[in-house]
Amino acid sequence: MGRVNIGNDRGTALGYGTGFLVSDCLLLTNHHVLPDATTARTSSIEFDYQDGIDGKPLPPTVFSLDPDRFFAADRDLDFALVAVAAEPAVLARYGYCPLTAAQGTVIIGEFVTIVQHPNGQKKQLALRENRLVDIPELVLHYAADTEPGSSGSPVFNDQWEVVALHHASVATPQHAPQYGVLNEGIRISRILHHLLQLQLTVEQAALLAQLTTASPSPTTHAATTPDATAGAGDTPAAPPPPPPAAPPVETTPATPPGNPASTDGAVSVEIPLRITVQLGPPVPAPTLASLPGTATTEPPATGGQAVEAISID
Template sequence: MTIISRSLVDPDFDDERESQESAARQRVNERTMPRGTNEVALSVDGGVVAANTADRIARRIDRLARYYVDGDTARVDPQRRPDLRAAMGRLRDLTDESGDVGRIVEAIINTCDFIGVRYLDAGVLAARSVGRVVISGGRGFGTGFLVTPQLMLTNHHVLPSIDVARQSAVEFDYQDDVNGRPLTPQRFDFDADRLYLADRDLDFALVALRATPQQVHRFGFNPLTDMQGTVVIGEFVTIVQHPRGDKKAIALRENRLVDVLDRYLHYAADTERGSSGSPVFNDQWEVVALHHASVRAPDRPDTGGVLNEGVRISQIIGWLRAQHYSTAQQDLVAPIIGQSASNTGSVPADPVRNTEAASSAVTTMIGPFRVTVTIDGSAPPIQKDR
């Protein structure tokens, strides 16, 4: 969550943080039995398939095939009906498995040996856009990350009002270099009067920077997508954060997704206060959630009795699409709300928008299930280096 200086506590900050923690705690408690069922399923071979719906697995298989075989997830013909049987065949060629769906999926997901150098290179790019949010001149700290060259995403309880955002800033490069020496942080104020969008229920705030794209270009950004198939129960996630407001750190991979709700993801990860607003990545460095709460979970002694909750990115995009904007605001949010099936890695170049889109459906058999999958496609809105 957000870390607040005890000497400068504002009751509004405490109220917002406690409200979000309380709501997350209730959801975690309500999901104890379903979560337990998921973890029992994950404890056996092929458990990833057993813990997820057939539709979710089908979408994930298709997306993984695009990433590992086609090279990325952007170059998709909007009119093409995805061939899930062919996708399974292509993934099978990348593993030593020749058995059922469960074994093939397990061989691709969560297998350290399968991740190549591309994972490290993409991770470096993704982490660059993550910064420390300095609240109201040092009253507290959170984490945020660029989602376009001009906009940063963090939690509502980090920047709960436009007035707070006006007095706050983000610091990039608050970290050590490869030799263990501290970099010089680069600080940018927020330009909340230009754009500040927030929703308390989804606990997010989207705010403009007082900087030109050229000034922040080297930090890149992490585009967002509401395309389904980015993560499944049992998959590992990675969180890039500023724990306790300290230097940038990574909770790397060994953080398993254990439950999927309509609006939220629940996962076991090493996070601390100050991590609010951190991006939650899958192994392809796509942002799948906005981290916002860590709560007690007595049924999880293996994680120190703590579970984490992140807001699903698809929910945030859905909220943004439902709003009305001025022309200037529309130009700022278009790279986010205009893409539904984009390639979503960290991008060190400016986005190129393309709003062409189409939908198609395909029915196939995954194990014993007949699955109908609707694919929302779009031409690639991003030109990227990763």
């Protein structure tokens, strides 16, 4: 994950955003950061613009972008996916965040974490109290500290899965007075669904397939891969023996001794167990207006520029 340096064909810096690798060569950020291939061609991604664990600045590394190899963007979902002009082996030291289209990876009330370059500054983390407030159809709404330059940041759940692409703030009068303005991230599942609808070349489709293909864990790899020390002519190891069968379960007769069946077919069985269930009055079903995500609002007009919500914890 790094700082996106937005430039033009004259080499002039126009601004900053945030982006992160989602495969060994593809970078995800916002459409309003890289709106087209021309802008991507004159921009770059800067990794390690941050302090190390000793508090001293790390030497940053800058890579150009390669939209001719891959570029896909959508204004409504405010995302841009572009190839980085570097070999996967070179980018491997920075790692990447595999994406998932699975639902239910985050729930209302849970906390999210945002890794960002606010105002183009060094990498910062927005930790804790970034509560997820609601989940409309296409986005997530959460209370967090972000600023211009945070656009394109990954939004993580507690399992460090990317659940959204942060992009701006929106007015949320339905959550006032506690939250008059909330930050908004595009749901990753919606971005992946859009990407699957694109008409791509064979090479581009192969790059896109890497987004949801994570490397197997060492445990999985060891369980499914033959022993690396075995020769070409060695016989594969026999599969492990099946687990022993469970002992037979004794069944209880339908009518235990001393508990005769009643005339209506019921059977009374005495066991050392007591269960008490108390039912309260019925709870009315929620109305549509009370369901989360039913109210929609448009972001505040800012002359065509996306803005960020600043809510100090």
